[in-house]
Amino acid sequence: MDTPDEPRLLIVEDDDAFARTLQRSFERRGYQVLRADSLEAVREVLTQQRPGYAVVDLRLSGGASGLACVQCLHAIHPECVIVVLTGYASIATAVEAVKLGARHYLAKPANTDDIEAAFARSEGDVDVELTARTTNIKTLEWERIHEMLASTDFNISETARRLGMHRRTLARKLEKQRVK
Structure with a gap:
C-alpha cells in the first residue's frame, strides 16, 4: 500500500509519449509511478502492486475502453482513487x-495540478455554479454522438450506422469544436 512519503500511481495510457510525460511529472512530485497500456497490463500490475491512485485514459488502442480498466481497478482495489x-x-x-x-x-x-486536485477532492461541490443556459440542439447532438461512440467502443463506422448517417458526415461532425 502507499506510504505518505511515496504514494503509488498507476497510469493507464497507450500513448507512450504522453504516459512518459505524466510519469516524469508525477515522479518529480514524489510518486512511485507504474504504467499499463491495456486491461491485461492493468490486471498484471494489480497481481503485484496496489496503487493508491490511478489515471486512466478513456480510449485505449485496439478499440479498448478505459472504462473496463476502471471497473477492474475498482473491483480488485476499491480504495484506489481513480x-x-x-x-x-x-x-x-x-x-x-x-x-x-x-x-x-x-x-x-x-x-498534473488538475489531476492531483482531482485526487484530493473526495466530496462533490454543492456550490458549483449552475448555468441558466438551456441546452441547444447542437450540444444535444454532440452528446448523443459521443454516447453512441462510447457504446460502440469508439467504432466510427458502427456509430454512423446506428445513428443513420454517412460515416464521412460523422467524421466531419467529430472534427468540429464542441459548442459551449
Whole structure:
C-alpha cells in the first residue's frame, strides 16, 4: 500500500509519449509511478502492486475502453482513487466512469495540478455554479454522438450506422469544436 512519503500511481495510457510525460511529472512530485497500456497490463500490475491512485485514459488502442480498466481497478482495489482523463469527453462516459468507480473525470488537456486536485477532492461541490443556459440542439447532438461512440467502443463506422448517417458526415461532425 502507499506510504505518505511515496504514494503509488498507476497510469493507464497507450500513448507512450504522453504516459512518459505524466510519469516524469508525477515522479518529480514524489510518486512511485507504474504504467499499463491495456486491461491485461492493468490486471498484471494489480497481481503485484496496489496503487493508491490511478489515471486512466478513456480510449485505449485496439478499440479498448478505459472504462473496463476502471471497473477492474475498482473491483480488485476499491480504495484506489481513480481519475479518468479523456479527449473524448461526454456526459454518458462521465456518468459510467463514476458508476464504475472513478472519483473524477477530466477532459484533456489536463495537467498534473488538475489531476492531483482531482485526487484530493473526495466530496462533490454543492456550490458549483449552475448555468441558466438551456441546452441547444447542437450540444444535444454532440452528446448523443459521443454516447453512441462510447457504446460502440469508439467504432466510427458502427456509430454512423446506428445513428443513420454517412460515416464521412460523422467524421466531419467529430472534427468540429464542441459548442459551449
